[in-house]
Amino acid sequence: MELIYKLLETILPFHFMGYSFMKNAFIAILIITPLFGILGTMIVNNRLAFFSDALGHSALTGIAIGVVFGISDTNLSMVIFAVIFALLLNYIKRKNTVSTDTIISVFASLSTALGLVVLSKGGNFSKYSSLLVGDILSIKPKEILFLVLIFVVTLIFWGFAFNQLHAISLNETLAKSKNIHVNLIDNIFVIIIAFIVMLSIKWVGILIINALLILPAASSRNLATNMREYHAFSILISMFSGITGLILSYYNNTATGPTIVIIASVVFFSTLLCKPYVK
Amino acid sequence: MNQIEKNSMECQTRHKELESNACGLHCIKINHIGVTLGKENILNDVNLHIHCGRLTSIIGKNGAGKSTLLKAILGEIPHEGTIEFKDIKNNVYRDLKIGYVPQHLNIAKNTPTSVYDLVASYISKVPVFFMKSKKTYLKIKEQLKIFEADELIDKAVCDLSGGELQRVLLSIATMNEPNLLILDEPVSGIDQNGMELFYQIIDRLKREYDLAIILVSHDLNYVKQYSDYVVLLDKTIIKEGTADEVFQSNTFYKTFGKLVYMEE
Numbered sequence: 001m002e003l004i005y006k007l008l009e010t011i012l013p014f015h016f017m018g019y020s021f022m023k024n025a026f027i028a029i030l031i032i033t034p035l036f037g038i039l040g041t042m043i044v045n046n047r048l049a050f051f052s053d054a055l056g057h058s059a060l061t062g063i064a065i066g067v068v069f070g071i072s073d074t075n076l077s078m079v080i081f082a083v084i085f086a087l088l089l090n091y092i093k094r095k096n097t098v099s100t101d102t103i104i105s106v107f108a109s110l111s112t113a114l115g116l117v118v119l120s121k122g123g124n125f126s127k128y129s130s131l132l133v134g135d136i137l138s139i140k141p142k143e144i145l146f147l148v149l150i151f152v153v154t155l156i157f158w159g160f161a162f163n164q165l166h167a168i169s170l171n172e173t174l175a176k177s178k179n180i181h182v183n184l185i186d187n188i189f190v191i192i193i194a195f196i197v198m199l200s201i202k203w204v205g206i207l208i209i210n211a212l213l214i215l216p217a218a219s220s221r222n223l224a225t226n227m228r229e230y231h232a233f234s235i236l237i238s239m240f241s242g243i244t245g246l247i248l249s250y251y252n253n254t255a256t257g258p259t260i261v262i263i264a265s266v267v268f269f270s271t272l273l274c275k276p277y278v279k
Numbered sequence: 280m281n282q283i284e285k286n287s288m289e290c291q292t293r294h295k296e297l298e299s300n301a302c303g304l305h306c307i308k309i310n311h312i313g314v315t316l317g318k319e320n321i322l323n324d325v326n327l328h329i330h331c332g333r334l335t336s337i338i339g340k341n342g343a344g345k346s347t348l349l350k351a352i353l354g355e356i357p358h359e360g361t362i363e364f365k366d367i368k369n370n371v372y373r374d375l376k377i378g379y380v381p382q383h384l385n386i387a388k389n390t391p392t393s394v395y396d397l398v399a400s401y402i403s404k405v406p407v408f409f410m411k412s413k414k415t416y417l418k419i420k421e422q423l424k425i426f427e428a429d430e431l432i433d434k435a436v437c438d439l440s441g442g443e444l445q446r447v448l449l450s451i452a453t454m455n456e457p458n459l460l461i462l463d464e465p466v467s468g469i470d471q472n473g474m475e476l477f478y479q480i481i482d483r484l485k486r487e488y489d490l491a492i493i494l495v496s497h498d499l500n501y502v503k504q505y506s507d508y509v510v511l512l513d514k515t516i517i518k519e520g521t522a523d524e525v526f527q528s529n530t531f532y533k534t535f536g537k538l539v540y541m542e543e
Contacts (some may be wrong), residue, residue, distance in 0.1 A: 041408070045390060162408055166398040168394070171386045174451070177353055177379035177461075178401045224391035225435055231408040 001141050006254070016250045024144060025136045025256070031147045032200050033212075035154060037238030039196060040231055041216030042189065046169045050084045050101055051089060052193055053210040054108035059201045060115025063128065068118060075146075075199070081149040082194035085111065090190050134205030134257045136246070146199050152193055161185050166227070204257045215264040216241065222271035223278050237267050264278075296429070305331040307459055307491055311360035312351050321347050322358070323515045326367075329459065331491045334481065336502045336522075338495075339512035340534060345495045348512065349463055353379060364458060373542065378457030380448045380491075382464050384436065390434045393449055394428075395419060401451050422450045426480055436472070442473025449480065453488070460484070462494045474498070478505050499535070 005023050043052055064080030067219045071077050089107060093100050119128050164185050169176045172182050201209055216238035217230075224230040245260030251258070301305065307329040314322040322344045329335050337345050346428040364375035373391070386392065396407045398419045423429040426446040431439065439447065452460060462481070463518040478501050485492050496502050502509060502522065509525040511518040511534060518530040525531055 045387075047387075158408070159406055162406040163403060164399040166392075166396070166407065170386060170397065170400070171381045173350070173353060173355055174379055174401070175379050175450075176355055176378055178455075207340075215444075221389050221391055226391055226393040226433075227396040227407045228389040228409070228411065 016247065021137045022212075022250065023244075024139050024141065025246060026243075028099075028136055028144055028147060028203060029246050030137045030239070031144065031151050032203065033238040033242035034214075034235045035147075035151050035196060036200075036212050036230060037216045037220075037235035038154065038158060038214075039193060040213045041194065041220070041234050042165060043213055044217040044221065045166075047191070049210065049214050050104050051086075052197060052213050053188075054089070054104045054111075055082055055086060055194055055197050056201060056206050056209045057108045058082055058111040058115075059131065059198060059206055060119065060128075061111040062115075062198065063131070064115045064118035071259070077194060078198045078201075082198045083191050086190040086194040087187060090187060122178065131202065132205055132207050133255050134201065134203050134208070136203040136256045139203050143199075143202075150192075150195050150199055154196065157188060157192060161188070165189055204260075205255075208257045208261045211261045211264065212238070213242075215268050219264070219268040222268075222275040225279060237264070237268040237271075241267060253268070293388065303456055304490070305491070306364045306365050308365065309352065309360070309476075310363065312348065312362070313359035314347050314351055314356060315359075316356075321514065322351065325360070325512075325515055327510060327519075329491045329493060331458065331489055332485055333507040334485050334492045334494060334505060335508045335510060336494045336496060336506040336512045337512055338497075338499065338502055338525075343513045345512055346463060348497060349493070351459055352459075352461065353377060358520055370424070374454060375459060377458040378452035378455070378460045380445070380460070380462045384444070386437050388437050390437050394423070394431050394434055394436055394439070397436050398449065398451055398454075398530045399420075402454050419450075422454055423447065425453075426450050426465065427476070440471040440473065442477060443471070445469065446480070449484075453484070453490075456488075456490075458490055460490050460492045462492065462496075464495050464497060476514065 004027060005020070008026060009017050012026075030278035041196050043049060043260055057082060059078050061229070062081035063074045065071075065081055066074035066077030069077070085107070089104060101152050116125070119125050164175070164180045167178065167180055168182050168185060175182055197209060197213075216234045219237050220230050220233035223233050241260050245263045246256055248254075248263070249256040249259040289539040309325060309329070312322060312325040313320075322535055325348060327335070339345050347356065350356045352362060364373050366373050373386065384397075392430065395411065395416060399405070399407050399412070399415050402413040402419075403412060405415060419430050420429050423432055423446075424451050428443060428446040428450060431443055431447060436444070436447070477507060481492065481494070484490070484506055494502070494506070503526055504522075506522050509520065509522050510516055512530075513534065517524075517534070518525050518528050
C-alpha cells in the first residue's frame with residue numbers, strides 16, 4: 001500500500017494527494033469506475049437498469065438483517081441478502097407470469113421499506129443516512145482489497161463468459177441451441193452485479209449507484225459501433241467522470257458521488273450531441 | 280421384420296423419390312410428442328418423420344402449437360415422447376445437431392453489436408469485447424458469403440434490414456453443420472425481394488447440404504412453392520403430405536377458408 005501511495009504522490013503531485021483519505025479514495029475510484037464501465041455495458045444491453053436499481057435499494061434490508069441478527073460486519077448480510085434477492089428476481093423473471101418491471105418494483109419497494117422500518121426503530125436512522133449518498137472519502141485499505149477481489153473475479157468472468165452472456169442477451173433459444181448454459185451464466189452475472197453493488201454502495205450511495213452503472217455505458221452507445229468500442233468508451237468515460245468528480249468535489253467541498261454523476265451526465269448529453277457526426 | 284427395420288425401409292424408399300444431393304441416409308423421427316403447460320394441452324401425440332434434403336413446412340392457425348412443437352424439438356420445454364436421429368446406413372442412433380433460426384433478436388436500436396460480434400459470440404471463445412480474432416473473422420466472412428451477406432460483417436446488427444438479418448441468422452444456424460435446420464417464421468417484416476432470395480437460399484441449402492429443414496411459416500404461397508412436405512397442425516397433425524395433397528384437402532379449407540387459397 002505504501003508503494004502505491006508513493007507512486008500516486010509522484011505521478012500526481014497535487015495538494016490533495018497529501019491526505020491519505022484522498023489517496024484511498026483515488027485508488028478506490030480507479031477500481032470502481034472501470035468495473036462499473038464494464039458491467040454497465042451488459043446491464044444496459046440486457047435492460048437490467050431497473051433491476052440493478054432495485055438491487056441497490058435492497059442494501060437497506062441487507063443492513064437491517066445484519067443489525068437484527070447482530071452481525072458485526074453488515075457487508076456480509078448485505079451481500080448474502082442481495083445475492084438471494086437477485087437470484088429470486090431472476091427466477092421470477094424466468095417464470096414469466098407477471099410483468100417483470102412490476103415484480104421488480106414490488107420487491108424494491110418492499111425491501112426499501114423493510115430496511116427503513118428496522119433501521120429507523122428507536123429514531124436511529126441518521127446513523128445510516130450516509131448510505132444514501134455514500135462517502136468514498138471514508139474507504140479503508142481493507143475495503144479497497146474487497147473491491148480489487150471482485151474486480152479480478154469480474155474480469156475472469158468477462159474473459160471466459162462474455163461471448164456467452166452476449167449470445168444469451170440476443171436470443172436465449174438460439175443460445176440454447178448452441179449448447180450455452182443460459183441459466184447458469186445469467187445467474188452468475190446477476191450474482192456478480194449483486195456483489196459489486198453491495199461492496200461499493202457505502203462509497204457511492206444508494207441514490208446514485210445506478211447512475212454510475214448506466215451512464216457511462218449509455219454514453220458509449222452513442223459513439224460505439226462494435227463491442228470493443230463499446231467497452232473502451234464506457235470504461236474511459238466512467239474513469240474520466242470518476243476522477244474529475246473526485247477532484248472537483250474536493251475543491252468545491254461537495255459530496256463525491258453526486259459530483260461524479262453530474263460529470264457523467266454532462267458527458268452523456270455531449271455524446272448525444274456528437275452522435276450524428278460519429279455514427 | 281421388426282419395427283426398426285420397417286422404419287428404415289420406409290425412410291429409404293422415401294429418399295429414392297427425392298432428387299437431391301443430400302445423402303438421404305438420415306432420418307429424424309419425432310415420436311408421440313405431447314406438451315402440456317399448466318392444465319392446458321397444447322400438443323398431443325405428434326408423429327413426424329423428417330428427412331435430410333427435404334423441406335418440411337409446418338402450417339396452422341395462430342395458437343395451433345407450431346412454435347411449441349419447435350421448442351419441444353429444441354428441447355427447450357418439457358414434453359412427452361421422443362426425438363430420434365438415425366443414421367440408416369449404419370443403423371445407429373446419433374446425437375442430433377440442430378441449427379435454429381429465431382424469429383427475431385432482442386436488440387434495441389443503437390446497440391453497438393456488429394455482425395462480427397453477433398456471430399462470434401455464438402461460435403468463438405475469444406471475448407468479442409476484447410479483440411477481433413482474425414481467424415474467426417475470416418471464418419465468419421466465409422460463412423456469410425454462402426448466404427450473400429459477407430459485406431455485412433462490420434455493420435451494426437440493429438441497422439440491418441429484415442432480409443439481411445435473416446441471412447446472418449442463417450449463417451449462425453448452419454455454422455456447426457447441423458443435421459436439422461429449424462426456421463421459426465423466418466420472413467416476417469421482409470420485403471418481396473428479400474423473401475424470394477431467402478427461399479431460394481433455403482432451396483439451395485437443402486439441395487447442396489446434407490440436412491433436413493423444418494419451416495414454420497404463415498406465408499402459404501411460399502410454402503406451397505418450396506416445400507417437399509407439408510404438415511397442417513392443430514394441437515396434433517390434422518393433415519400431412521405433399522403441398523398439393525394438403526392444400527387441396529378439406530381439412531385445409533376448414534382451417535384457412537377458401538380465400539387464402541384463392542389468393543394465389
